[in-house]
Amino acid sequence: MKSCKDVEIICTKVQYKEASFLEKIKIKLHVLFCKTCKTFSKKNTELTTLCSQANIKTLPIEEKEKMKTELKSRT
Amino acid sequence: MKRQTGMTKQELNPDIWVDNYSDYLFNYAVSRVSDSEIAKDLVQETFFAGLKSAKNFKGEAAERTWLISILKRKVIDHYRKINSKKAKSMVRITQNQNSEADSNFLEEQVADPMSLLENSQIENEELGMAIQECIAKLPKKHALAFTLKTINGLSTEEVCKELDINPSNLWVILHRARTVLMDCLNNNWFKI
Numbered sequence: 001m002k003s004c005k006d007v008e009i010i011c012t013k014v015q016y017k018e019a020s021f022l023e024k025i026k027i028k029l030h031v032l033f034c035k036t037c038k039t040f041s042k043k044n045t046e047l048t049t050l051c052s053q054a055n056i057k058t059l060p061i062e063e064k065e066k067m068k069t070e071l072k073s074r075t
Numbered sequence: 076m077k078r079q080t081g082m083t084k085q086e087l088n089p090d091i092w093v094d095n096y097s098d099y100l101f102n103y104a105v106s107r108v109s110d111s112e113i114a115k116d117l118v119q120e121t122f123f124a125g126l127k128s129a130k131n132f133k134g135e136a137a138e139r140t141w142l143i144s145i146l147k148r149k150v151i152d153h154y155r156k157i158n159s160k161k162a163k164s165m166v167r168i169t170q171n172q173n174s175e176a177d178s179n180f181l182e183e184q185v186a187d188p189m190s191l192l193e194n195s196q197i198e199n200e201e202l203g204m205a206i207q208e209c210i211a212k213l214p215k216k217h218a219l220a221f222t223l224k225t226i227n228g229l230s231t232e233e234v235c236k237e238l239d240i241n242p243s244n245l246w247v248i249l250h251r252a253r254t255v256l257m258d259c260l261n262n263n264w265f266k267i
Contacts (some may be wrong), residue, residue: 008254012246016249043247043265047256050206053223058226059098067097067119075089
């Protein structure tokens with residue numbers, strides 16, 4: 001029997017397609033009778049959808065480091 | 076009556092600008108100039124301008140709001156600059172030869188006002204800003220882990236190496252970060 005916390009972490013792994021087959025079975029069984037985890041799983045999937053939908057762009061780490069040194073040299 | 080009590084004056088802290096605001100500003104810029112190199116330069120210029128005019132900062136707005144207002148001006152300046160290179164105040168109208176419309180009326184070639192495409196683009200941009208605001212509220216390590224894994228799509232191994240943690244630590248961090256983000260986005264974006 002997996003605790004809800006464990007299931008939630010597996011659910012997060014599922015979002016990145018990194019859960020093992022056994023883990024997926026465990027989560028499927030748990031979700032059958034645990035409403036809290038079912039809602040969590042739904043929301044978690046929705047968060048993944050929102051993140052890909054938003055198409056967020058970030059600056060590469062090297063660029064940020066460059067900016068930091070530039071800024072420091074001017075302060 | 077002015078509400079002065081309990082208001083704390085904001086202070087500038089340039090040391091944390093890059094870590095805390097560069098992605099937010101970059102996203103704002105890139106959605107307006109559609110070129111990541113130009114957007115990057117605009118963000119950098121914004122930071123420099125911020126440093127230069129730090130003495131003008133009255134402490135009424137949050138640091139990020141103040142920086143965004145500088146960036147807005149930079150974006151406008153950018154468009155002014157490229158416009159002045161073109162022929163001044165000349166409107167070029169190109170007749171679209173491939174248009175499906177039978178007549179030559181320009182009115183028939185304007186964008187469809189009922190189109191939802193632009194709306195969803197604006198909505199996605201707002202969504203991006205909302206997500207970034209929520210990410211900014213996370214602890215620094217959690218924010219970095221989430222961004223690297225989710226937004227930059229790095230592998231577990233790479234993120235672990237970058238943050239110097241083991242995979243099970245990473246999953247706990249990601250789980251916590253996602254839970255906070257879900258709560259943060261709850262009111263505005265979740266349909267459940």
